[in-house]
Amino acid sequence: MANVTTQRLVSFWVGEQIYAVPLLLVGEFGPTIQITPVDAVDERIEGIAHLRETSAVVISMRKILKATGGGQHVEDDMIYIVPHDQLCDEAKKQNLSSFIEPIVLHVDRLANIINVNPNDMHPTPSHLVEPFYQGVFEIDGRDLILLDFSKLIDCLLTQLNENPR
Amino acid sequence: MTQSTSDLQSSTSYRSFMTEPHRRFHERIVADLNGILPICNQGKCTAADISNNATEQQQITDLMHKVEQLCTHLSENVTDVFSQYYRERGRFCGAAYCTTAEIKVNLVDRTLMDRSTDVRWWAKEPILAACVGSLKKTAKSLDADFQEMAAYLEGTATSFRIPSLASSWTSIDIADRVEAISAYFGRKHELMFNPALRTEFAKTINTFLEFLKTGDGQEGTIKFATKLLKKLDGCQEHIENACRQLELIRASYPSLFDIVVTDDRGLVIANARPERRAGLLSQYVTGESWCAKALKAGSGQTQIQRATLADEDHPAIVFSTAIRDPEDRQGAVLGSINAFCDFQTEVQPLLGNYLPVDADEKTRDGWFSFFTDERGIVICSNDASAVWPGSHCDLARSHRQLTNGENCWSHSVFRGRESFVFSACASGQNTVGGSGWVSHVVAPATDIMQTDATPRRLQLGNKDLMQSKLVPEISKTTYATLQEDRKAIKLISLNGILFASQLGNRGAALAPVFDKITATGDSATSRLESLLVEMANAEISLNLSLQETLAKQAVDLIAQKVAERSQALRLWARTSCLRECLGLANEQPATDAERLLRMINDDYPVYRNFLLLGVNGEIKACSRPNRFTDKDTRCAADQVWFMKAMRSHRNSPPQITEANTRFLDDARQTSLVFAQAIRDEDNDTSPLGVLACFFDWQSEASEILHACLPKTASGRPMPGSAAFFLNREQLVLESTNPGIVKVNEVFTLPDEHYQVAENKTVSGTFLHKDATYIIASAKCEPSKNLDGMDWSAHVIRPLI
Numbered sequence: 001m002a003n004v005t006t007q008r009l010v011s012f013w014v015g016e017q018i019y020a021v022p023l024l025l026v027g028e029f030g031p032t033i034q035i036t037p038v039d040a041v042d043e044r045i046e047g048i049a050h051l052r053e054t055s056a057v058v059i060s061m062r063k064i065l066k067a068t069g070g071g072q073h074v075e076d077d078m079i080y081i082v083p084h085d086q087l088c089d090e091a092k093k094q095n096l097s098s099f100i101e102p103i104v105l106h107v108d109r110l111a112n113i114i115n116v117n118p119n120d121m122h123p124t125p126s127h128l129v130e131p132f133y134q135g136v137f138e139i140d141g142r143d144l145i146l147l148d149f150s151k152l153i154d155c156l157l158t159q160l161n162e163n164p165r
Numbered sequence: 166m167t168q169s170t171s172d173l174q175s176s177t178s179y180r181s182f183m184t185e186p187h188r189r190f191h192e193r194i195v196a197d198l199n200g201i202l203p204i205c206n207q208g209k210c211t212a213a214d215i216s217n218n219a220t221e222q223q224q225i226t227d228l229m230h231k232v233e234q235l236c237t238h239l240s241e242n243v244t245d246v247f248s249q250y251y252r253e254r255g256r257f258c259g260a261a262y263c264t265t266a267e268i269k270v271n272l273v274d275r276t277l278m279d280r281s282t283d284v285r286w287w288a289k290e291p292i293l294a295a296c297v298g299s300l301k302k303t304a305k306s307l308d309a310d311f312q313e314m315a316a317y318l319e320g321t322a323t324s325f326r327i328p329s330l331a332s333s334w335t336s337i338d339i340a341d342r343v344e345a346i347s348a349y350f351g352r353k354h355e356l357m358f359n360p361a362l363r364t365e366f367a368k369t370i371n372t373f374l375e376f377l378k379t380g381d382g383q384e385g386t387i388k389f390a391t392k393l394l395k396k397l398d399g400c401q402e403h404i405e406n407a408c409r410q411l412e413l414i415r416a417s418y419p420s421l422f423d424i425v426v427t428d429d430r431g432l433v434i435a436n437a438r439p440e441r442r443a444g445l446l447s448q449y450v451t452g453e454s455w456c457a458k459a460l461k462a463g464s465g466q467t468q469i470q471r472a473t474l475a476d477e478d479h480p481a482i483v484f485s486t487a488i489r490d491p492e493d494r495q496g497a498v499l500g501s502i503n504a505f506c507d508f509q510t511e512v513q514p515l516l517g518n519y520l521p522v523d524a525d526e527k528t529r530d531g532w533f534s535f536f537t538d539e540r541g542i543v544i545c546s547n548d549a550s551a552v553w554p555g556s557h558c559d560l561a562r563s564h565r566q567l568t569n570g571e572n573c574w575s576h577s578v579f580r581g582r583e584s585f586v587f588s589a590c591a592s593g594q595n596t597v598g599g600s601g602w603v604s605h606v607v608a609p610a611t612d613i614m615q616t617d618a619t620p621r622r623l624q625l626g627n628k629d630l631m632q633s634k635l636v637p638e639i640s641k642t643t644y645a646t647l648q649e650d651r652k653a654i655k656l657i658s659l660n661g662i663l664f665a666s667q668l669g670n671r672g673a674a675l676a677p678v679f680d681k682i683t684a685t686g687d688s689a690t691s692r693l694e695s696l697l698v699e700m701a702n703a704e705i706s707l708n709l710s711l712q713e714t715l716a717k718q719a720v721d722l723i724a725q726k727v728a729e730r731s732q733a734l735r736l737w738a739r740t741s742c743l744r745e746c747l748g749l750a751n752e753q754p755a756t757d758a759e760r761l762l763r764m765i766n767d768d769y770p771v772y773r774n775f776l777l778l779g780v781n782g783e784i785k786a787c788s789r790p791n792r793f794t795d796k797d798t799r800c801a802a803d804q805v806w807f808m809k810a811m812r813s814h815r816n817s818p819p820q821i822t823e824a825n826t827r828f829l830d831d832a833r834q835t836s837l838v839f840a841q842a843i844r845d846e847d848n849d850t851s852p853l854g855v856l857a858c859f860f861d862w863q864s865e866a867s868e869i870l871h872a873c874l875p876k877t878a879s880g881r882p883m884p885g886s887a888a889f890f891l892n893r894e895q896l897v898l899e900s901t902n903p904g905i906v907k908v909n910e911v912f913t914l915p916d917e918h919y920q921v922a923e924n925k926t927v928s929g930t931f932l933h934k935d936a937t938y939i940i941a942s943a944k945c946e947p948s949k950n951l952d953g954m955d956w957s958a959h960v961i962r963p964l965i
């Protein structure tokens with residue numbers, strides 16, 4: 001188990017880039033699930049998925065992150081993010097927050113679970129303008145972008161409110 | 166084509182064919198996967214250690230079970246992959262080599278048919294009919310002649326008064342001479358067929374006649390004896406003419422041991438080989454089945470059978486037919502013509518073709534190709550020292566007793582070596598009655614199952630590669646299943662690690678277990694993926710190589726067919742009737758020549774039209790005059806083929822020219838013209854004219870191309886595939902699939918395919934109308950008289 005100085009992240013591929021979210025936000029990893037499309041919403045929201053008697057909004061990370069390419073290795077993996085009230089104590093201790101409703105992140109491919117030292121995180125380079133980019137880790141010679149999940153949801157909600165369909 | 170699948174194919178354990186690298190790979194990957202099972206057990210134990218909560222324990226145990234199931238599934242999959250790979254390889258090679266066997270036997274079947282037609286044509290030669298007719302008549306009258314001559318001589322012996330001053334002969338001398346001459350009368354056939362004896366007889370009788378001339382009252386004897394000698398000389402002339410004609414035929418067909426002509430009682434009256442003549446002429450061969458059958462052959466029938474010749478190494482195939490009166494084709498049989506073909510020598514190169522060769526360009530050890538008859542007796546083989554013609558083939562009945570168009574393959578032991586045997590029976594569509602022969606290709610099992618050390622690769626990503634139509638469906642399914650399994654293991658591991666992390670410090674002991682499962686699962690599945698990709702590449706390499714063979718077979722077959730057919734023109738160009746026609750003035754009708762050309766064309770419908778042209782290119786006669794509206798004014802003087810033939814030497818083979826002209830026929834843009842100069846037989850002067858014909862290669866080419874299409878395991882042509890011939894302008898001459906490759910249109914190919922070198926093959930990918938194909942191209946070996954035919958063969962099949 002990671003000690004207090006390390007943080008566990010789950011990394012995943014979207015397009016040609018590798019991203020990560022804190023593992024403590026995750027309730028389960030799953031294969032491709034059936035998604036019920038919802039009309040008249042933002043294209044970044046793929047629809048609703050039913051997971052163990054719960055409905056969860058499925059977000060397309062390819063659309064959110066405006067990914068192109070990398071289609072060769074798409075496995076359509078899903079990351080189930082638990083609702084905020086179900087976060088474990090450890091998550092709350094680390095000031096992590098999620099959304100009030102369960103969310104499913106639809107990613108190209110799950111990569112791995114890794115331990116990182118928060119002190120090794122570099123600030124987001126200036127050309128990466130998305131507000132939900134929390135920082136960058138260098139893992140095996142590659143840049144891994146840590147996403148701030150709550151900001152990502154905020155960003156999505158703000159844009160939805162500004163441009164209602 | 167019917168696929169006859171033997172029990173062996175389904176029951177063979179393909180694991181026994183595994184190569185050493187595959188065997189090692191199999192053992193290692195199974196060991197790796199088995200190595201995960203103790204880790205799962207460790208995980209289950211850890212679950213009990215870290216939690217007293219039954220639900221938590223059950224969750225961990227369930228995850229471990231899932232991993233165990235996946236590993237077992239993967240392990241079984243690996244074993245299946247190898248089995249399926251080798252089975253598919255066997256099936257693929259089965260389809261490919263059965264095609265090769267089928268092409269060979271059908272080609273030979275066609276050769277038998279062509280040769281049968283040739284022999285029937287030779288039987289129509291007036292010189293032979295004249296010879297048989299004359300000798301029959303002479304033989305019939307000679308007995309009476311000899312009796313009459315004997316009476317004359319007897320009279321001479323008793324009544325001749327010897328002039329005393331003119332000679333020292335006594336009456337005893339005369340009696341002796343009479344007796345000596347009479348002794349010849351019992352040797353009728355020898356006198357007819359033995360030139361030395363005839364000369365001796367003539368000398369004896371002439372000396373006697375000279376003496377008789379010195380006396381009186383012997384005019385009758387002298388006159389009759391002279392007439393008798395003249396009659397015998399007439400026999401000699403007919404025999405010489407017939408033998409010369411047969412020698413001429415044999416010069417155009419070098420694979421013939423001999424050609425023997427008999428009369429209607431089986432008496433040999435002429436043959437083609439001078440060195441065998443003395444022992445053969447005047448012999449009765451009625452007891453030989455080939456002669457008996459020939460004499461019974463109906464009009465338009467040729468009998469084909471085997472015969473052993475005492476002075477030849479290999480058994481001969483005998484083509485026999487009856488000789489009838491040229492004026493009455495349905496009339497009585499005058500005699501027979503029997504062509505003895507050295508089939509082993511003729512067919513050996515064909516049998517050796519398309520078998521893999523070693524560094525010395527010799528057929529690789531253990532590879533054989535041979536034909537057998539319905540009893541399993543070898544007719545001819547690529548290696549007569551190992552598979553002897555006349556011996557039994559030692560193959561299972563299922564391989565020996567195939568019916569027309571059937572094929573089969575199986576694993577067997579041949580000549581002490583584990584081999585695969587691929588057999589195909591002639592389609593039976595080409596011969597008169599069908600030969601019923603079965604063609605076999607034998608290959609060592611190791612060669613069939615061995616993966617290419619350096620397989621040729623196409624520029625394809627793994628995903629495209631695994632979607633390729635060249636990769637067996639079973640490999641694609643396995644690849645897809647493998648991806649699923651790999652993903653499932655990863656998800657189980659990730660969820661396990663997640664679960665462990667949710668347990669906080671208690672879960673720390675579980676993390677290494679899942680890490681190990683992830684690592685081993687990843688490594689095993691990645692290696693399996695690499696194996697499948699390697700196998701797919703091997704399949705593609707094999708496909709490319711076999712497709713090249715198909716293209717090569719197609720171009721070689723058409724070249725061989727064209728060369729063979731053009732040879733017949735050489736013989737026809739020597740027909741006296743055509744020479745005579747060329748000597749006629751323009752306004753005189755060329756009835757005889759037209760009738761002859763029409764007769765040839767009726768017998769050989771592969772030619773569209775025959776033209777007899779004068780020195781200035783004017784049409785003197787043709788076999789299908791109704792195809793021209795302007796026959797009298799049409800002139801070939803400016804045609805390349807005409808000029809080439811007029812410039813050719815006395816012994817030049819017929820000139821073959823692909824002419825992009827409509828001179829001969831209005832229906833096609835291109836024509837393959839055979840042209841042979843006609844010369845005076847005795848004077849080496851410039852040509853008297855040209856005999857030309859348009860070879861109807863469409864039907865031949867179409868048949869060859871269809872035979873050379875890539876086939877599925879069930880023997881049907883691969884969907885979406887096409888085979889076609891191009892000329893040097895990339896114009897499509899013939900195609901099996903007009904939907905993709907249209908005849909008479911230019912079909913642009915990549916340079917390396919269009920410019921493939923002579924006697925070479927090349928293969929690769931090719932994009933046509935948004936579809937990717939693999940393409941193999943080939944050109945035939947350069948040949949002197951085929952320089953006007955610059956064709957290439959191409960075989961394409963969809964890749965994805």
